[in-house]
Each structure stands twice: as structure tokens, then as C-alpha cells.
Amino acid sequence: MPQLRKDQLAAIIMNEEMLATPLLVLCIDAFGTDFFEWEPETFDIETRRVFGAALSDVNRDKVWALVTVLTTDLFYKSLETFIPVCNSLNGSEADFDDYDPVTSEEAAWGIIETQLVDPPAQGKSVGQRFSHEIRRYVGLTLKSEGVTTPPKAVADVPEYDRDPEEETGIVIGPDEGMLQMHERRQQAEREAIDDYVRGRLDDLAMQLQSLPLLHGQTGQIAQGLQSMRASLTMSPTPEKSAPAIL
Structure with missing residues (x-):
């Protein structure tokens, strides 16, 4: 492998601003999906050999978070897996021993990024998973x-x-001004979450385009990015209740 390309790969895998999906794509391009079954020590040895450097703990956690999503259903079924996977995909080290709750933004991004690499079956919604x-x-x-x-x-x-016994809908009282203020605050909070996701989708698109791949293609992921980006630029979400668990 030319030294220039090796230096480029090393810079990418050591950059902790990289998102999980580009790192996963780079590893699959180099090793195929065989590495999904490797021991951590083998993975470190092979990344040093091919990329000229080992992934940092944070970046390694990002890759293994997506491998977990692709090889098990734990992300969808176990809260003890969902939380650290979301933490990893947002740039924190995964910790399966200590409880590190995610924010709404972190949960939203964890859900969005996993659906890019592991889209739901046709006719099945994300929530059903x-x-x-x-x-x-x-x-x-x-x-x-x-x-x-x-x-x-x-x-x-x-x-x-x-x-x-709680009444459904928004119950604030007769003050129309308070109702409008509540709705504006709700809309601002929702927009902040969607803006966070939009920003990371934009970063992801740029990072995928910059990957020096030898074998792989990113077209399918790029199509998913465009679809998700478009869904987040539609009209504002109307005020309504989420499904209630009684």
C-alpha cells in the first residue's frame, strides 16, 4: 500500500470527530465482514497493519456499536445495550457497567444512524423494532x-x-397566551433535536465522500442519508400526544 494512502487512513481512524458509519465502511472495505467475529486483539493488530495505526478507544467503540447492531437484536430489545450504543455513536466511550443516560438528541442520533446501516424490513416502521x-x-x-x-x-x-385519569391533549388553562408560549417552546425543543440530527447527517455525508475506499461503495447509505435529510426538512411537527402507556 502506498505510504501516502496509509497516512491518510491513519489520520481518518485516529480522528475522533469521525462518525461510526464511515469508520465501519472503512473497516469493511479493508477486512470484509470477517472482522465482525475477530477478537479485539486481532482487530487492533490488523488495523495497525493495514491503516498504520490502531483506532482510539472512542472510535473502536463506535465501530463495535454498529457491529452489535448488525449481528444481534440487543440494540432493539435491551435497554442495557441501547444506552451504551447510543453513547458510543455520539462520541462517548461505551460503558456497560455504569449507567450513563443519553439525552434526547443522543437517543435520536443513535436511532437514526443505526437505521442507515440496518434499515427496517419493508413495511415495518422504525418504532416497531x-x-x-x-x-x-x-x-x-x-x-x-x-x-x-x-x-x-x-x-x-x-x-x-x-x-x-389524566386528560388527553394539552391542558394549560384558559390563557391563550400561555398555550401559545407552550407550543412555541415545544416546537423549539423539537427543532433543536432535529437540527442536531440534520447536522450529523450532513457531517456523515461529507465523511463518506472523503473515504479512500478500494473496494466498497457508499451509494446505498448515501440514498438513505438523502431520504432522512429530506424527512427532517418537511413542515413542523404539529402538537399532538405520543402513544400513551396506561
Whole structure:
């Protein structure tokens, strides 16, 4: 391998601003999917040999987070896996021992990026893939941040706990001004989450284009990026309740 390309690869895999998907694509281009079954020590040896450097802990966690998504259903079924995978995909080291809750933005990006590399079966929604426990966790996270109507990025994923005797809809009182203020704040919170996801989708598109691949293609992922980006630029989400768990 020419030294110039090796230096370029080393710079990419050591850059902790890189997102998980480009790192995964680069590894698949170099090793195929065989590396999914490698021991960590073997992976480090081979990345040093091919790329001229080993991935940092943060970047290694990003790659293995997506490998977990592609080879098991734990991301969709186990909250204990969902949380550290989302943390990794947002640039934090995965910690399966200590509880490190994700923010709404981090959960949204974790859900979006995993669907790019592991899209749902035709006719199946994203929300249907997740367990009640995870959907409830996402709903509680949004609600704790004051978001009672899900943003577009995770529109059909959250479930919210509600008291069976609680009235549905927005109950603020007769003050129209308070109602409008509430709706504006809700819209701003949703937009902040969608903006975070849009920004990372833009970064992801640029990073994929810059990869010096020998064998692979990124066309399918690029199509998914365009579709998701378009869905986040549609009209604002109207105020409505998420599914309630009574």
C-alpha cells in the first residue's frame, strides 16, 4: 500500500470527530465482514497493519456499536445495550457497567444512524423494532426535557407514561397566551433535536465522500442519508400526544 494512502487512513481512524458509519465502511472495505467475529486483539493488530495505526478507544467503540447492531437484536430489545450504543455513536466511550443516560438528541442520533446501516424490513416502521422498555425510556427522556410531542427524527419510537385519569391533549388553562408560549417552546425543543440530527447527517455525508475506499461503495447509505435529510426538512411537527402507556 502506498505510504501516502496509509497516512491518510491513519489520520481518518485516529480522528475522533469521525462518525461510526464511515469508520465501519472503512473497516469493511479493508477486512470484509470477517472482522465482525475477530477478537479485539486481532482487530487492533490488523488495523495497525493495514491503516498504520490502531483506532482510539472512542472510535473502536463506535465501530463495535454498529457491529452489535448488525449481528444481534440487543440494540432493539435491551435497554442495557441501547444506552451504551447510543453513547458510543455520539462520541462517548461505551460503558456497560455504569449507567450513563443519553439525552434526547443522543437517543435520536443513535436511532437514526443505526437505521442507515440496518434499515427496517419493508413495511415495518422504525418504532416497531424496539421493545416497550426502550420506547418508554425514549419517551421518558423526551418528557424529562419538556418534549411531549416527538420530533420528526424519532416520530414513531417514543411511548409516554400517563395516568389513566389524566386528560388527553394539552391542558394549560384558559390563557391563550400561555398555550401559545407552550407550543412555541415545544416546537423549539423539537427543532433543536432535529437540527442536531440534520447536522450529523450532513457531517456523515461529507465523511463518506472523503473515504479512500478500494473496494466498497457508499451509494446505498448515501440514498438513505438523502431520504432522512429530506424527512427532517418537511413542515413542523404539529402538537399532538405520543402513544400513551396506561
